[in-house]
Each structure stands twice: as C-alpha cells, then as structure tokens.
Amino acid sequence: MPTPDGRVLDLFFITDCLELLHTKQRRDDICEHLMAALGEYCITCELKLPGPEYEGLQGNSSLPPALADELFSYQLKDEEAYPKALTRNMRTVKKTSITVDNSLSPVHTVLQIQCVDRKALFYDIMRTSKDCNIQVAYGRFSSPVKGFRNLDLFIQQTNGKKIVDPEVQVALCARLKEEMVHPLRVIVANRGPETELLVANPVELSGKGRPLVFYDVTLALKQLGASIFAAEIVRHSTSICQWEIYRFLLDDSLEFPLASKQNRSNIVERVRRTLMGW
Incomplete structure (x- = not known):
C-alpha cells in the first residue's frame, strides 16, 4: 500500500512449513533473506505473530453475487459459451x-x-x-x-x-x-469507480493455495506497465470447493488507461498466459 511520503508498505499473512515462526531465530532468518533479496529497495522488515486486530483481514471474502457469478460461471460442457473469464487460447x-x-x-x-x-x-x-x-x-x-x-x-x-x-x-x-x-479464473471488473483484477484458483485439501500466483500476476502487470495500488489474498467458498482469490486494485495512469477495453483485455490475456506458461 503506497504511503504519502512515496514509500510502500506491504503486509503479508504467511505460514511456515517448519512451524517455527514463534521462535525469534526463525523470524530473524526470514527477514534477513527478504532484505538480501530486495536489497536497497527494502527499508525495513518486521515479522510478528498477528494479534486479534487482524482477525477481520483473514476470513472468507464477501464477493458481490454478480462478481462471483462472472468469476465462477464457466461450464466445461458448454462448448460454445466463452465468458469473460476465458481467452482465445x-x-x-x-x-x-x-x-x-x-x-x-x-x-x-x-x-x-x-x-x-x-x-x-x-x-x-x-x-x-x-x-x-x-x-x-x-x-x-x-x-x-x-x-x-x-x-x-x-x-x-x-x-x-x-x-x-x-x-x-x-x-x-x-x-x-x-x-x-481451466484451473484458474481471471477477470477484470469494476470496484465502484476503481478497476480490479481478480485471479482465483482452487485451494488444496491441505489448505494451501497454488504456488507462484502472486509472482506471475505481478510480473505480467509489470510487463504491461499496469500499476498496482493495493492487493489482498482472500478465500471464497462455493458449492464445489474453496477458492483462493487474489484481488489487485489497479492504479489508473495516462500511460495505461484502464478505461480502455483493449487494455483490460490485454491484462486478462497477459496474466493468463503468464500463469499458464505460454
């Protein structure tokens, strides 16, 4: 999330396969690796256990019904229907x-x-x-x-x-x-006056989401010149399974106007192609 002084604050909820986040040594090691990877772009890094004030940020999402219908309406048996979540590929x-x-x-x-x-x-x-x-x-x-x-x-x-x-x-x-x-769902939709990119993938029975989705999506947006104002990862349950949904609130610009239908189509196309490795 951008701050008025030109910096960016990123907040991540993470899990540890080693289950050692309660130890100071493990938290210090993770911060050291992050700062080494980000280099001079990282001002500070802090890792701590979430308190009760963050509980509301980790629950299931409440997608508007129309948005959920658009995101999850694809039916494989319908050979002729190609909703917005699909591309020519x-x-x-x-x-x-x-x-x-x-x-x-x-x-x-x-x-x-x-x-x-x-x-x-x-x-x-x-x-x-x-x-x-x-x-x-x-x-x-x-x-x-x-x-x-x-x-x-x-x-x-x-x-x-x-x-x-x-x-x-x-x-x-x-x-x-x-x-x-069709392992993923990718759409661009309006969130009030703003533009939002949504990417959804099924959650494994273990509770884990799909690897590298955040990396692939941000890479695709960077290649297009589209800026991200804010991002969050939430869970959404349907009658079939639980989904992990990446919600990216996009920042409009003169260089890449989001009102352009072509630009919105390019976002869906580039994100899907990057996720699928095409």
Whole structure:
C-alpha cells in the first residue's frame, strides 16, 4: 500500500512449513533473506505473530453475487459459451482427451491423457487426483510434440482397487479435464469507480493455495506497465470447493488507461498466459 511520503508498505499473512515462526531465530532468518533479496529497495522488515486486530483481514471474502457469478460461471460442457473469464487460447486448450483403460494393468486403472502442455500441468493433475481420493502409483509422459503432451497414469482407489464403476470413471475424467483445461479464473471488473483484477484458483485439501500466483500476476502487470495500488489474498467458498482469490486494485495512469477495453483485455490475456506458461 503506497504511503504519502512515496514509500510502500506491504503486509503479508504467511505460514511456515517448519512451524517455527514463534521462535525469534526463525523470524530473524526470514527477514534477513527478504532484505538480501530486495536489497536497497527494502527499508525495513518486521515479522510478528498477528494479534486479534487482524482477525477481520483473514476470513472468507464477501464477493458481490454478480462478481462471483462472472468469476465462477464457466461450464466445461458448454462448448460454445466463452465468458469473460476465458481467452482465445482456451479453444486450443479444450483439445484434451482422457481415456480409461482397465486392461493394461492387472492391479491399476490406466488413464491415457492427451492435452496441451503448460506450466503446472502435473501439479493440477496430482492436486485433482488427491481431491478425488485417487492414488497415483506410477506415471509416464512424453516430451511435448507441437505443444501437446501424452501421459499415462496408473491409478487406484484408496482401498487399492481399480476404478471399475462407469459413473466414477466419468466423474473423475470430467473433473480432471476441467482442472486441466481451466484451473484458474481471471477477470477484470469494476470496484465502484476503481478497476480490479481478480485471479482465483482452487485451494488444496491441505489448505494451501497454488504456488507462484502472486509472482506471475505481478510480473505480467509489470510487463504491461499496469500499476498496482493495493492487493489482498482472500478465500471464497462455493458449492464445489474453496477458492483462493487474489484481488489487485489497479492504479489508473495516462500511460495505461484502464478505461480502455483493449487494455483490460490485454491484462486478462497477459496474466493468463503468464500463469499458464505460454
């Protein structure tokens, strides 16, 4: 958040995989690494446990219904509908096929997948498999050919058995395809007189969000010359899952006017392409 004297104050709520944030040594080490990475741009760094005054900043979001509908309205089965959350790349990405085969292994169901190659593809496949209580015993994949990749996954249910129920097979393939084709939601919307960029991704069962989203989005905006006035990360629950939503309040400028429909479209396109590694 910018301050009147030209400085910027960034506030982050973080978790520690080592669970050592309560120790002074761990907090000092983190601050030292941050200051070393930021160099002369970092004036000071302080790490402390949040008090009760911050509780209101860490809860679920209350997105306006119209905004939530626009952000989460995409339906994979509708081959003709392309809402604002999608870009022209999605017509290529939709060329994804998943075949279930129980004859190739005596103890595993084999998923044969052909899809467009992109960043975090394996992450989304493994995340979705875990969410569906599917164990991946073995996998093999080919090098990308003309932007497409072939994968074979040898999977089982948590009880160690194959997936033989046709309804379960269909549900698993549909869920995997949706997460492979459209793992993120990206839109630009109005927040009163201001312009806001929203990027949403599903939260893992462990409670963790998608890695590197904040980095990729800020990089894309920097490349476009779009400035960020403020940013926050919130959680939003739908009937399907919990989502992590990155909300960026953008700063209008003469160099990059946000009233331009072309500039707003460019933001969605560049952010999505950066997140997908295209």
